[in-house]
Amino acid sequence: ATEKIRLIPQDFFAELCEQIIQHMNRKIPGINTVDLCQRIQTSGVDINIGDLAKIANTLSFLFSTAARNNLSTEELVTTLGSGVSMLPKHAVQVIRHVWNEQGKAIAVSEDARDMATVGQFVDMKWKLGVAMSSDSCRSLKYPYVTVTLTVADPSGQITDKSFEMTVPQFKNFFRQFKEMASVLETV
């Protein structure tokens, strides 16, 4: 997948690196690979979400290793030169620039959230609908709740998951969350 890095136009590559660093600095909840991939595809580049995800992971690993070892910009660029021999020049330029501007500020944070082994919940969007009619029932009047959960996976990449619930299911769902909250209080 790292060969595909050369396909990504420079400005999109810069945006990807920016998002990765900002995620590491806890300024944004995750990296919007899906949205970025769509925009790259719209610009005419043939890259799929799997490849972009791998590239994002590689870059995340690169930046976090550099942060942990307190690498200066020159040290980072040298490491890039020796290790990943196939990185195109414009990519190295972007990495050098991004690291120079924001690399040192990466907080070696004492935060419990660093231990991300599962996805992190980011946001919930919802919709309450009533299905009026369908090919099997002319008059349905069937209420349902649609929920979209935005989750950042352990590598920081954001995905949306949508699903439907019937009203009784929703009531159970709500009850479970209230219980979780009260356990969280008392623990």
Add this chain to the structure above:
Amino acid sequence: MAALRDGDFAALQILLKAPSKDAVRQLCQECFSSPPAALGPLAQRAGPGLAVSAEEAEQLVSALHNLTRHVVYRGLSRAEDILCLFPENFHQNLKNLLTKIILDNISAWRNEAQASQISLPRLVDMDWRVDIKTSSDSIVRMAVPTCLLQLKIQEDAALCGNNPVVSALTMELSKETLDTMLEGLGRIRDQLSAVANK
């Protein structure tokens, strides 16, 4: 969407050859639940029991499928409405039997239709656990309560046929994110009450 056709009622009278009322009932249920594509095999299975030709079995199964689905589509729930679907010269006892069978099954069938209509993936299960993070390689002592949630989501049944795909979505929630979630859910609950009262 099944519409009743002219030949359907003629085909239904083949049921007069059925061995018992239970056999008719069973066939009605199978014909309703079967998707159009599976009617052929169903006719092949049903034919021998009725001592009819393959062609007659197919016509019967198709007619029964159309009749039962039509009743559910229109939302008919009273005996009179179902009885008047039948033509004048239709066998009286068979008409009454079919109407009774349909009335007995109508609400289960309606639920089945609702459950199998197109929809987004559905939530099928939810498990959760509250943990306390006590230490890590970067922090020696801490007591951070955190919630682990796993949702099991089943993809659209209509797209997966008989092998629905269930995926598990696991995520962590902190006290803050859990409160955000609760706030959103509370608003849904308020909207539901508002809609219910209309």
